[in-house]
Amino acid sequence: MSDRLPGFSTLAVHAGAQPDPTTGARATPIYQTTSFVFNDADHAASLFGLQAFGNIYTRIGNPTNAVLEERVAALEGGTAALAVASGHAAQVVVLQQLLQPGDEFIAARKLYGGSINQFTHAFKSFGWNVVWADPDDIGSFERAVTPRTKAIFIESIANPAGSITDIEAISTVARKAGVPLIVDNTLASPYLIRPIDHGADIVVHSLTKFLGGHGNSLGGIIVDAGTFDWSIGGKYPMLSEPRPEYHGIRLQETFGNFAFAIACRVLGLRDLGPALSPFNAFMILTGIETLPLRMQKHCDNAKAVAEFLAGHPAAASVSYAGLPSDKYNQLARKYAPRGAGAVFTFSLKGGYDAGVSLVSKLQLFSHLANVGDTRSLVIHPASTTHSQLDDAAKVKSGAGPDVVRLSIGIEDKEDLIADLEQALGA
Known part of the structure; x- marks a missing residue:
């Protein structure tokens, strides 16, 4: 290459890697020693x-x-x-x-x-x-x-x-x-x-x-x-x-x-x-080689799902910085112009019980303690990841009793919305 600095996608594929000098292998070998x-x-x-x-x-x-x-x-x-x-x-x-x-x-x-x-x-x-x-x-x-x-x-x-x-x-x-x-x-x-x-x-x-x-x-x-x-x-x-x-x-x-x-x-x-x-x-x-492709899809899907939830009668509120009405939207525009990420929360009008119930009714979303997967994930933080905190601390950390956390994957957004719709309707 010339003196041009490689772009992000190029670095995601090539940075740090060279063909193996002994075998010529193009993928980085696993040096299991x-x-x-x-x-x-x-x-x-x-x-x-x-x-x-x-x-x-x-x-x-x-x-x-x-x-x-x-x-x-x-x-x-x-x-x-x-x-x-x-x-x-x-x-x-x-x-x-x-x-x-x-x-x-x-x-x-x-x-x-x-x-x-x-x-x-x-x-x-x-x-x-x-x-x-x-x-x-x-x-x-x-x-x-x-x-x-x-x-x-x-x-x-x-x-x-x-x-x-x-x-x-x-x-x-x-x-x-x-x-x-x-x-x-x-x-x-x-x-x-x-x-x-x-x-x-x-x-x-x-x-x-x-x-x-x-x-x-x-x-x-x-x-x-x-x-x-x-x-x-x-x-x-x-x-x-x-x-x-x-x-x-x-x-x-x-x-x-x-x-x-x-x-x-x-x-x-x-x-x-x-x-x-x-x-x-x-x-x-x-x-990491597909990080730019995945992250953009994550963000595009997350915005679509957040917009759907923001208009749903069962949702009391949606906390997603990619929504123009969100309190963090200006900071998102400054720091993350490509997208506000794939993880966000929303609260349900039915409180704690409604959050636990929703998680059990979703079919496409996987109920587990992780984020950042290609698959869409869901969890009720107050009863799991933040359960060690008292109620006041849960609220301060953004994990109140009525809050559900979503990690939006790279599936078709229409399927994700349909799964949420059926679970909220149920």
């Missing part, structure tokens, strides 16, 4: 000492995974990436590099229920404390900042309601506080929103969702924007201070604008161990 042979003793020592790049052990890195990492980094506009076993694993590995016991991070209140649970309960055992802020009130993030604050965490499109977060405004708060902004971009994918373009320093995904896209493989990924100065005020010793396990290397000095991705690999993944299977990496890579 635990470990790799060293050239000699000096080569082994240089790899273990971070003096050379290469493969040691699949828990730390693998050639199949490396193609996935380079591809997602290219799609997100980052400097480097690290693939791990799940989206939850990505969040643990990211925050392990940033937080010491007693430290705090600020999180948007509108998050996936599993993240709320992880932040509220599991992270307490590490001595990491979450402080909640309201993404509809940017001032609440500013008010939450303390000397112990080490990061801000948001979702670009919030799960379950599909609300759009004002990334640039919260990025301004993070810059003023001198902390990195972490954005979970799972529901948007880089096809709809690239958070780094709007001030994010770190992007995470559950690869299980739209990037993989077929509901068959777990995975997570961390993307380093390469934009944050980790030497600020000695706040981030994992990156700025000498690492005794690597003969005193300072990761930021040595690796520059991809130091955070390296830290996640050689300090987080190495010791915590949530490695992604090369087979799963292969499956997710295959899914």
Whole structure:
């Protein structure tokens, strides 16, 4: 190619990949091995000492995974990436590099229920404390900042309601506080929103969702924007201070604008161990090749279904940012002009019982705890994904008792609407 920068669809197919040099295989091979042979003793020592790049052990890195990492980094506009076993694993590995016991991070209140649970309960055992802020009130993030604050965490499109977060405004708060902004971009994918373009320093995904896209493989990924100065005020010793396990290397000095991705690999993944299977990496890579096609179909279908529900007498309200009447429509136009995503919620006039009943009557929609599948999915969050929250917290997170969450697939929209119509009528 010329000096022209490849477009998104081209990167989705080609970024990070080359024909296999040994066999000529065009598809990225699955390197299903635990470990790799060293050239000699000096080569082994240089790899273990971070003096050379290469493969040691699949828990730390693998050639199949490396193609996935380079591809997602290219799609997100980052400097480097690290693939791990799940989206939850990505969040643990990211925050392990940033937080010491007693430290705090600020999180948007509108998050996936599993993240709320992880932040509220599991992270307490590490001595990491979450402080909640309201993404509809940017001032609440500013008010939450303390000397112990080490990061801000948001979702670009919030799960379950599909609300759009004002990334640039919260990025301004993070810059003023001198902390990195972490954005979970799972529901948007880089096809709809690239958070780094709007001030994010770190992007995470559950690869299980739209990037993989077929509901068959777990995975997570961390993307380093390469934009944050980790030497600020000695706040981030994992990156700025000498690492005794690597003969005193300072990761930021040595690796520059991809130091955070390296830290996640050689300090987080190495010791915590949530490695992604090369087979799963292969499956997710295959899914990413059709990401632009799928995401556009997801969005077009979702808008049609949301419009149908907005006019149905059984629906009390519809929360979909792609509707002109929605409170997040202006933010959707700014951040996601191609479409407002495929996940949204609506509430039923019959309340909790009506929500549970609807889920049981749908036939084409699959009732399960996932989003981002080619198939359309449905769940009642208050009784499942957000059931650990009290009623007030459910409402604040967008998962009130009368709310049903839909993840719209790539089927014919007329069939999806017909299934909803029969279930609502029943």
